[in-house]
Amino acid sequence: MFLPERYEFYCPVKINSGNRALDHLPFELDTLNAKKPFVITGKNSVERGLVDIIIDAFKDSGLTIGIFDGTPSSPDLKLIRELFHTYRDRGYDAIIALGGGPVTDTAKVLNIAVSGEPEDLEQCAGDGLIKKPLKPFFFIPTLSGSGYETSRYAFFEGRAYASRFLMPDIAVIDPRMTVAEDAKTTAVISLAALTHAAEAYVSTGRSPLTDSYAYPAIQFVMENLLNVIKNPQDKKGGLALANAHCLAGCAFSNIEAGIAHKLGKVIGDAGHIPHGICMGILLPHVLETQLSEDNYHISDLLLPLAGFDKYAETGADLRGERAIGILYNFQRDLFAAGGGAIARTLRDAEVPKEILQDLAKKAFGYGSGCVDMEGYLKILEQAWEGR
Amino acid sequence: MDLPGYYEFCCRVKIIAGHDALEKIPDALANLRAGRPMIVTDKGVSGAGLINIVADAIKGGITIGAIADDVPPDSDLRVVNRLARVYREKGCDSLIAVGGGSVIDTAKGINIVVSEQADDLMKFSGGHVLKRALKPLIAIPTTAGTGSEVTLAAVIKDHEKHLKMLFVSYFLLPDVSIVDSRMTLTLPPAITAATGMDALSHAVEAYTGLEKNPLSDAHALAAINLIGENLVEATKNPQDKEGRLAMASAATLAGIAFSNSMVGMVHTLGHSIGSVCGVPHGVGMAILLPYGLEYNTHKISRVLAELLLPLAGAEVYARTPKDQRAENVIALIRRMNQELHEVTGGRHPRYFKEVVDRDGVQMVPKEKLPDVAKTALSDGTVFYNPEDLDYDDFLMVLEAAWEGKPLDKKRIKKG
Numbered sequence A: 001m002f003l004p005e006r007y008e009f010y011c012p013v014k015i016n017s018g019n020r021a022l023d024h025l026p027f028e029l030d031t032l033n034a035k036k037p038f039v040i041t042g043k044n045s046v047e048r049g050l051v052d053i054i055i056d057a058f059k060d061s062g063l064t065i066g067i068f069d070g071t072p073s074s075p076d077l078k079l080i081r082e083l084f085h086t087y088r089d090r091g092y093d094a095i096i097a098l099g100g101g102p103v104t105d106t107a108k109v110l111n112i113a114v115s116g117e118p119e120d121l122e123q124c125a126g127d128g129l130i131k132k133p134l135k136p137f138f139f140i141p142t143l144s145g146s147g148y149e150t151s152r153y154a155f156f157e158g159r160a161y162a163s164r165f166l167m168p169d170i171a172v173i174d175p176r177m178t179v180a181e182d183a184k185t186t187a188v189i190s191l192a193a194l195t196h197a198a199e200a201y202v203s204t205g206r207s208p209l210t211d212s213y214a215y216p217a218i219q220f221v222m223e224n225l226l227n228v229i230k231n232p233q234d235k236k237g238g239l240a241l242a243n244a245h246c247l248a249g250c251a252f253s254n255i256e257a258g259i260a261h262k263l264g265k266v267i268g269d270a271g272h273i274p275h276g277i278c279m280g281i282l283l284p285h286v287l288e289t290q291l292s293e294d295n296y297h298i299s300d301l302l303l304p305l306a307g308f309d310k311y312a313e314t315g316a317d318l319r320g321e322r323a324i325g326i327l328y329n330f331q332r333d334l335f336a337a338g339g340g341a342i343a344r345t346l347r348d349a350e351v352p353k354e355i356l357q358d359l360a361k362k363a364f365g366y367g368s369g370c371v372d373m374e375g376y377l378k379i380l381e382q383a384w385e386g387r
Numbered sequence B: 001m002d003l004p005g006y007y008e009f010c011c012r013v014k015i016i017a018g019h020d021a022l023e024k025i026p027d028a029l030a031n032l033r034a035g036r037p038m039i040v041t042d043k044g045v046s047g048a049g050l051i052n053i054v055a056d057a058i059k060g061g062i063t064i065g066a067i068a069d070d071v072p073p074d075s076d077l078r079v080v081n082r083l084a085r086v087y088r089e090k091g092c093d094s095l096i097a098v099g100g101g102s103v104i105d106t107a108k109g110i111n112i113v114v115s116e117q118a119d120d121l122m123k124f125s126g127g128h129v130l131k132r133a134l135k136p137l138i139a140i141p142t143t144a145g146t147g148s149e150v151t152l153a154a155v156i157k158d159h160e161k162h163l164k165m166l167f168v169s170y171f172l173l174p175d176v177s178i179v180d181s182r183m184t185l186t187l188p189p190a191i192t193a194a195t196g197m198d199a200l201s202h203a204v205e206a207y208t209g210l211e212k213n214p215l216s217d218a219h220a221l222a223a224i225n226l227i228g229e230n231l232v233e234a235t236k237n238p239q240d241k242e243g244r245l246a247m248a249s250a251a252t253l254a255g256i257a258f259s260n261s262m263v264g265m266v267h268t269l270g271h272s273i274g275s276v277c278g279v280p281h282g283v284g285m286a287i288l289l290p291y292g293l294e295y296n297t298h299k300i301s302r303v304l305a306e307l308l309l310p311l312a313g314a315e316v317y318a319r320t321p322k323d324q325r326a327e328n329v330i331a332l333i334r335r336m337n338q339e340l341h342e343v344t345g346g347r348h349p350r351y352f353k354e355v356v357d358r359d360g361v362q363m364v365p366k367e368k369l370p371d372v373a374k375t376a377l378s379d380g381t382v383f384y385n386p387e388d389l390d391y392d393d394f395l396m397v398l399e400a401a402w403e404g405k406p407l408d409k410k411r412i413k414k415g
Helices: A021-031 A043-047 A050-057 A077-090 A102-115 A183-201 A208-230 A235-252 A259-269 A275-292 A296-306 A308-313 A316-337 A353-366 A373-385 B021-031 B043-047 B050-058 B077-089 B101-116 B189-208 B214-236 B241-259 B265-277 B281-306 B308-312 B314-319 B322-343 B366-377 B380-384 B391-403
Strands: A006-009 A014-018 A037-040 A066-068 A094-098 A137-140 A153-156 A159-162 A170-173 B006-009 B014-018 B037-040 B066-068 B094-098 B137-140 B153-158 B163-168 B176-180
Touching: A006 A208, A014 A021, A014 A235, A021 A050, A021 A137, A021 A170, A037 A077, A037 A102, A043 A050, A050 A066, A050 A094, A066 A077, A077 A102, A094 A102, A102 A137, A102 A153, A102 A159, A170 A235, A183 A208, A183 A235, A183 A259, A183 A275, A183 A296, A183 A316, A208 A235, A208 A296, A208 A316, A208 B214, A208 B241, A235 B214, A259 A275, A259 A353, A259 A373, A275 A296, A275 A316, A275 A373, A296 A308, A296 A316, A308 B308, A308 B314, A353 A373, B006 B214, B014 B021, B014 B241, B021 B050, B021 B137, B021 B176, B037 B050, B037 B077, B037 B101, B043 B050, B050 B094, B066 B077, B077 B101, B077 B153, B094 B101, B101 B137, B101 B153, B101 B163, B176 B241, B189 B214, B189 B241, B189 B265, B189 B281, B189 B322, B214 B241, B214 B308, B214 B322, B265 B281, B265 B366, B265 B380, B265 B391, B281 B308, B281 B322, B281 B391, B308 B314, B308 B322, B366 B391
Parallel strands: A014 A170, A037 A066, A037 A094, A094 A137, A137 A170, B014 B176, B037 B066, B037 B094, B094 B137, B137 B176
Antiparallel strands: A006 B014, A014 B006, A153 A159, B153 B163
C-alpha cells in the first residue's frame, strides 16, 4: 500500500448519517454547548418542505431556533451585516447551513463575522488567516451545492477564505433532506465529489487517511449516481450520494487541488457550465495524461471505481487504463440517463472551441507545477472532442 | 459499499506522521496557541530514551514546562491530581502525552482538572459532560498497537473509593497525534508482534462487526493492508524505519476504525483474560483473533472474505475461489501468528498455554478458563458480537485457543 514518508491529515467534521439523523441535532448542539442555533437556508429548501423537517426536529427539544430562508444565489456583504445583527440581537450561539453553495458560503462567512467582528472578513480573506475556532457550525446537505461545503474553503463576493476552522463541526446527513431534485443538480454535486475524491487518490498529498475519505466517496458515486438519476426517489441512493459529497469535501481539504479541479474552475468561472459538470468531463482526460506520465497512483483508483473482484482480476499494469475506461463509460451512461442534460464533452456543454486557448492560459496562470500551457490545451481539446 | 441505516463517525484528531514528525510539534502547539507543554509519560518510555528524542526534536521551538515521567501502569486519581498541581506550578499551557493507554488517559484526566478547575473529577465522568475545549493535548503513541491516541474516552481509577471513572467526550480526543517512526524503533520483536496483531484485531473486528460504517471500513482496510505487508517484516527487521512508520500508521488507522464502530468477542475475551490472568492485551488479541472470526464466520463470511484482498494482496485474492476466501483469511492470520512465533524465537505465543510471564511461569493455567468465561459475560463488548455467546460458548472458544486447536464447527451456535 502507498505510504508517503510524511503526511498530515485533519478532518474535524463529525458525520451523522442516516434515518432521522436530524432528530439528534438538539443533542449534538448540547455537546458543543449551544442552545440557540441560527439556520441559514434558501427559498428552495422552504418550497421543498425541508425547513419544516428541521422545525419538527426541534419540536420537543425546548430549544428556540432562528431561520433565515432568503439566501439569494449571489449573496453580498450587506446581507452578512444584516444577519450579523440578527445573530447578535437575538442571542444565537451556533449556525446551521441547510443546503449547499451560496447558503453554506453565507453561513461560513457569517460565522467568521459573529465569532469576531464583521471587519474580520477583510483581514481573514486568504489562507490560514483565521486564528481561532469559530462558533459551532453544522451543515445539512440537500444534494445540491458546489462540493466545497464540508471543505476548508468559502467563496464570497470575489474573496476566497481557507481555514480549517471553516470546516463544519458536524454534517448531518438525513435521507429526508437528500432526495434528488433533478438530474443536473444531482450530477453537479456528485461529479464534484467524484473528481475531488479521485484527485485526492492521485495527488501528491495522498495518504492512507485521504484514501479513507476518498474511497467511500468514489464508491458511493459510482454505485448510486446512475440509479438516482433514473429514479430520483431512490432514498438510499440519495443518502449515499450526500455521504460522498461530504466525505469528498473532507479529502479535498487535505490535498493540493488537482488539474481537473483547476481547469474545471476556469471553465466554470467563464460562466459556461457548472464546476461539477466541468470536472466530471475533464477527469478521465486528466487522468489519461497523468497515466502517460507514469502517475502510478492511478492504478489504485481501480479499487474504489470497480470493486474488489474486478481490481484483483486485473493485472497490475492494466489497472490504470481500466480505471480510466470505467470513467469514460460512466460519462456515456450519465449522458444517456440524464437525457443529454449531463454533458460528456465540452462540445456537448457548448463551450466554444475557440476559447480553449484562453482557458489554458488562465489555468496555467493559476499555476500547478506539473502541467504547462500546452498540456492544459491538450487536455481541453481532448475534453472538447471526447474520446 | 455498505451504507448502514444510521451511523456516526468522528475523528477530530490532526494526524502528523513521518520519520521526523516530532519536529512539527512546536508549530502544532503554536496553531493551538500554546507553547509551554507539560510532557507526561512513564518510566518505561523515558528509560528507553524516547523522551530525549522528543525533547531534542522540540526544544528549539518551545520551552518544555515540565516533564513528569512517573505515571505508574496502574495510574489513578491521585496521580492525576498530583500531576495537575505540577502543571499549574510550572505554568504549563498544554500537554504532551508520550506512551500508551495509561499515560494518555492520565494526561486526559490532568487536562480535565486544569481546564475545568475541577476539584472533583467525578462531576465530569460519564458521556459528553464536558461542553468546551480543554487545553491543547498532543498524543505520541509509542507502541503501534492500542490506538489510544485517537480515542475519545478515558478511564481514571480512584483506588481510595474503589471506583473506575469513565469519561467520554469529543473534547477528550487529542488535538494532534504524532506518528513518528523513531518512537517504535526500539520496540523488542515480541512486543512489535503483539501490538501489531492488536492493531489487526481492531481493524478486523471493526470491519466485520455490527456497527461498521463506510469510514470505519475504509480506515480498517488501509490498516489491514499495511499490517499484511509490514508486520512480519517489521518484527524481523526492527531497524527498518519504513516498516515502523507503516505499522505505526496502521495502528492509528485501526484505532480510528474501531473507536468509530465497535469491537466484538475477540475484545470481550481479551479484556477478560487480561483481567483474570494478566495476559498483555496485544498477546490476547493475537491469540483470540482467528478464533473470534471462526466463531462468527457464518454471520460475517461476505465481509470477512473481502479482507483477503488487503491482507494477502490482489493475486492471492483473485486465485482463491470466492467461497474459500473467508476461511483463508482465518488461516492467514493463524499463519501470521506462526511466523511471528518463529521470527521472535518463540516469544510470540500462538496459544494461551504458551503465554508465560517474565520468569517463564505459565500465565494461563487451564483451570482458570472458567473464571475468564464468567468475566467475559459481563463485558460490554459482547453485545456487539455478530453471533450470540453464553458461558459455554466462551469456554469452548477459550479451551480451543488454549490448546491451539481450531473450533469444533458443530458446536458453534447458528443464531
